[in-house]
Amino acid sequence: MRTVHVELGERSYPIYIGSGLLPQAAAYLIKHGLSVKSPHLIVTDDKIAPLHLETLKSSLEGAGFRFVISIVKSGESSKSLSVYEEVMTTAIQGGLDRNSSVIALGGGVVGDLAGFVAATYMRGISFIQMPTTILAHDSSVGGKVAVNHPLAKNMIGAFHQPELVLYDLDTLKTLPAREVSAGLAEMVKHGLIKDKEFAYWCKEHASELLLLDLDALGYGLERGVAIKAEVVSQDEREGGLRAILNLGHTIGHAIEAVGGYGEFLHGEAISIGMAGSALLAEALGRGEGIYTETTAMLTSLKLPVVLPDHLNEDDLMAAMMHDKKFKEGTLVFVVPDSIGSVSIVKDIPQTLVRDILKQLRKGGKVNV
Amino acid sequence: MRTVHVELGERSYPIYIGSGLLPQAAAYLIKHGLSVKSPHLIVTDDKIAPLHLETLKSSLEGAGFRFVISIVKSGESSKSLSVYEEVMTTAIQGGLDRNSSVIALGGGVVGDLAGFVAATYMRGISFIQMPTTILAHDSSVGGKVAVNHPLAKNMIGAFHQPELVLYDLDTLKTLPAREVSAGLAEMVKHGLIKDKEFAYWCKEHASELLLLDLDALGYGLERGVAIKAEVVSQDEREGGLRAILNLGHTIGHAIEAVGGYGEFLHGEAISIGMAGSALLAEALGRGEGIYTETTAMLTSLKLPVVLPDHLNEDDLMAAMMHDKKFKEGTLVFVVPDSIGSVSIVKDIPQTLVRDILKQLRKGGKVNV
Ligand SMILES: NC(=O)c1ccc[n+]([C@@H]2O[C@H](COP(=O)([O-])OP(=O)(O)OC[C@H]3O[C@@H](n4cnc5c(N)ncnc54)[C@H](O)[C@@H]3O)[C@@H](O)[C@H]2O)c1
Ligand SMILES: NC(=O)c1ccc[n+]([C@@H]2O[C@H](COP(=O)([O-])OP(=O)(O)OC[C@H]3O[C@@H](n4cnc5c(N)ncnc54)[C@H](O)[C@@H]3O)[C@@H](O)[C@H]2O)c1
Ligand SMILES: [Zn+2]
Ligand SMILES: [Zn+2]
Numbered sequence: 001m002r003t004v005h006v007e008l009g010e011r012s013y014p015i016y017i018g019s020g021l022l023p024q025a026a027a028y029l030i031k032h033g034l035s036v037k038s039p040h041l042i043v044t045d046d047k048i049a050p051l052h053l054e055t056l057k058s059s060l061e062g063a064g065f066r067f068v069i070s071i072v073k074s075g076e077s078s079k080s081l082s083v084y085e086e087v088m089t090t091a092i093q094g095g096l097d098r099n100s101s102v103i104a105l106g107g108g109v110v111g112d113l114a115g116f117v118a119a120t121y122m123r124g125i126s127f128i129q130m131p132t133t134i135l136a137h138d139s140s141v142g143g144k145v146a147v148n149h150p151l152a153k154n155m156i157g158a159f160h161q162p163e164l165v166l167y168d169l170d171t172l173k174t175l176p177a178r179e180v181s182a183g184l185a186e187m188v189k190h191g192l193i194k195d196k197e198f199a200y201w202c203k204e205h206a207s208e209l210l211l212l213d214l215d216a217l218g219y220g221l222e223r224g225v226a227i228k229a230e231v232v233s234q235d236e237r238e239g240g241l242r243a244i245l246n247l248g249h250t251i252g253h254a255i256e257a258v259g260g261y262g263e264f265l266h267g268e269a270i271s272i273g274m275a276g277s278a279l280l281a282e283a284l285g286r287g288e289g290i291y292t293e294t295t296a297m298l299t300s301l302k303l304p305v306v307l308p309d310h311l312n313e314d315d316l317m318a319a320m321m322h323d324k325k326f327k328e329g330t331l332v333f334v335v336p337d338s339i340g341s342v343s344i345v346k347d348i349p350q351t352l353v354r355d356i357l358k359q360l361r362k363g364g365k366v367n368v
Numbered sequence: 369m370r371t372v373h374v375e376l377g378e379r380s381y382p383i384y385i386g387s388g389l390l391p392q393a394a395a396y397l398i399k400h401g402l403s404v405k406s407p408h409l410i411v412t413d414d415k416i417a418p419l420h421l422e423t424l425k426s427s428l429e430g431a432g433f434r435f436v437i438s439i440v441k442s443g444e445s446s447k448s449l450s451v452y453e454e455v456m457t458t459a460i461q462g463g464l465d466r467n468s469s470v471i472a473l474g475g476g477v478v479g480d481l482a483g484f485v486a487a488t489y490m491r492g493i494s495f496i497q498m499p500t501t502i503l504a505h506d507s508s509v510g511g512k513v514a515v516n517h518p519l520a521k522n523m524i525g526a527f528h529q530p531e532l533v534l535y536d537l538d539t540l541k542t543l544p545a546r547e548v549s550a551g552l553a554e555m556v557k558h559g560l561i562k563d564k565e566f567a568y569w570c571k572e573h574a575s576e577l578l579l580l581d582l583d584a585l586g587y588g589l590e591r592g593v594a595i596k597a598e599v600v601s602q603d604e605r606e607g608g609l610r611a612i613l614n615l616g617h618t619i620g621h622a623i624e625a626v627g628g629y630g631e632f633l634h635g636e637a638i639s640i641g642m643a644g645s646a647l648l649a650e651a652l653g654r655g656e657g658i659y660t661e662t663t664a665m666l667t668s669l670k671l672p673v674v675l676p677d678h679l680n681e682d683d684l685m686a687a688m689m690h691d692k693k694f695k696e697g698t699l700v701f702v703v704p705d706s707i708g709s710v711s712i713v714k715d716i717p718q719t720l721v722r723d724i725l726k727q728l729r730k731g732g733k734v735n736v
Contacts, residue, residue, distance in 0.1 A: 081453050085517075092519045120488070123512065123525045123606075144491065149453075151460045157491045158526060238491075 134183020502551025
């Protein structure tokens with residue numbers, strides 16, 4: 001088993017990564033002082049429930065824990081205020097009190113939703129994550145929890161750190177191949193922003209990662225969460241440094257919004273976004289050759305790097321203007337300097353961004 | 369002008385209390401570093417808007433501030449997730465960013481709602497309170513913000529401290545008499561829990577307070593917020609001590625829930641609740657004579673102390689069992705020891721509480 005400690009003073013917590021952890025969930029919860037007197041809430045989705053919920057339930061029941069369960073519909077549409085209210089209702093009807101915990105068994109959607117419930121139920125109770133996707137290695141570090149507003153993603157949320165994260169690699173075996181690739185997009189992103197060696201390691205071990213080889217996966221997730229944890233420890237509330245984690249996300253979020261959440265997976269969208277950032281870097285005269293290097297890594301992980309035709313530029317620009325990355329009307333982007341290093345660049349003209357979108361649609365640097 | 373500092377480390381903030389402050393609002397906001405570049409959101413209700421919104425608007429406009437406005441329906445029903453979502457929509461459409469603020473112009477309802485919006489818009493932006501009720505002297509200290517769930521009051525919320533509180537006594541002149549009394553219930557509560565002299569002062573100055581005499585009101589609000597601030601400074605997240613602020617609230621919340629939010633004002637409900645706590649004190653052999661003393665204070669402020677007949681005991685008990693004050697099934701009450709001092713008493717049998725409700729209905733100590 002691998003353990004990564006996320007250092008956040010009083011709010012520090014461990015991430016346990018390994019095989020066979022979910023059947024021992026109760027032992028970890030007891031170790032972390034979870035009350036057997038108060039009822040708890042498990043939040044999961046209707047794809048994960050038939051696959052992994054029973055394992056968690058039997059572990060908890062065996063140890064005498066009481067709990068209620070919210071099973072939401074699989075997919076981004078569950079990150080809404082109306083589903084949030086339903087989960088709150090289950091929590092209240094289940095009699096959760098201030099010593100209760102909310103346990104998220106699932107991917108980033110379940111984690112973000114359950115985390116926002118935990119952050120705001122009785123003004124905040126304890127939160128535990130049991131990620132079942134690769135992408136959730138990202139969402140399990142940093143304490144960002146949120147639901148979407150019809151007008152903008154992740155607009156309604158809080159910072160709420162988990163008590164612990166229990167990452168059972170075995171649950172990943174049931175993940176569809178497309179979700180595996182999408183999750184690896186955030187993994188390689190962590191290399192691209194801060195660790196050149198790790199970025200290249202991801203490319204070299206692409207086939208093992210795609211096949212969910214336990215050793216490769218364990219190491220990749222450990223490095224991924226460790227890099228994110230390092231950034232978050234230095235900037236818990238996203239005052240500055242933490243913004244580098246948004247590499248690929250400005251364009252990525254716009255793609256998700258315009259495509260309608262659901263057409264593109266988050267990881268796919270940010271993969272195209274990272275390709276876009278690389279193009280932007282070259283257009284700004286930084287990081288020569290970085291577009292080719294970046295897209296080679298992304299395609300090795302079976303990720304898309306071309307902006308599809310049906311996504312209108314005007315719509316994408318409009319979506320970006322609503323995005324949080326735009327402070328007071330100026331355009332801010334995370335731009336790579338080289339593999340393993342990025343900068344925050346302000347005052348990027350909208351015309352340049354439009355130009356990048358056009359190039360991104362053609363699959364690379366072309367005269368447009 | 370009187371200023372009370374709420375000491376909370378990094379989250380400390382001042383409360384300015386005085387006459388003529390709202391017309392100078394912009395100057396206070398500039399002093400506290402509010403951005404004129406980012407748009408802000410004013411939240412108020414449809415009773416307050418025609419009376420006081422113009423004053424605030426002209427001050428802000430005069431200083432070049434940009435803002436959007438959410439006017440919600442007056443009353444507790446606006447502390448709901450659906451109104452919360454509407455206010456969020458206004459904020460997003462208004463283009464609020466991370467440097468924006470949410471300004472609550474109103475009573476506790478507007479403050480709690482707007483505060484929860486501020487706490488969760490983009491995971492938290494700055495919050496400013498401009499209270500227009502006496503009761504809001506209570507809600508402007510402590511950072512508790514919340515909306516109600518159909519099953520329980522204040523169940524969905526956060527801790528989010530304001531940047532500053534601007535308390536213009538002139539706005540109170542338009543407050544209906546019943547609201548004045550209700551607000552004074554929380555004021556005298558602050559005396560009852562921690563300051564004997566102040567509790568008696570409230571009774572002695574009852575008629576000036578009811579007539580909104582500026583001197584009496586200014587002093588009363590200053591002491592009220594100062595006492596609450598002292599408690600909150602010692603226990604920001606309600607770990608222990610802060611619970612004493614709940615004097616009268618366990619029964620009070622049940623009265624509000626069973627009566628249907630709206631029949632009783634919050635202050636009226638907790639006034640009956642404080643009478644109930646005094647009865648409980650005497651039943652437990654603490655604080656001899658405290659019931660008579662307490663109810664004399666409350667009635668001097670034209671507050672009710674008798675539980676109305678139509679509120680069913682079974683319903684009240686059921687409502688209390690849902691209340692946050694019940695940890696892990698045990699019943700916890702704040703019970704007075706004497707005027708100006710209270711204790712948290714655990715393990716109070718439900719049968720005793722039922723008995724108190726019966727006495728409370730008869731208006732005092734009788735064999736039931
Ligand atoms: N909070 C953060 O810091 C943060 C960071 C990154 C992403 N996110 C959020 O995470 C979300 C995306 O996360 P995600 O990709 O994990 O999405 P997800 O939770 O929707 O999971 C992806 C899909 O896989 C299914 N699934 C999950 N685990 C499975 C398993 N073990 N076997 C079979 N199917 C399984 C789900 O039902 C879903 O259909 C987005 O909403 C994004 O905004 C949050
Ligand atoms: N956050 C906290 O710590 C805290 C503490 C105590 C109470 N509260 C909450 O506060 C709420 C009650 O507060 P409230 O009594 O101020 O309620 P309120 O905001 O509903 O105001 C009472 C009534 O007076 C009207 N009004 C307000 N100001 C006015 C003015 N200047 N002139 C004329 N009319 C005016 C309002 O429209 C409303 O009808 C409850 O929801 C309670 O839960 C919160
Ligand atoms: Zn992401
Ligand atoms: Zn109160």
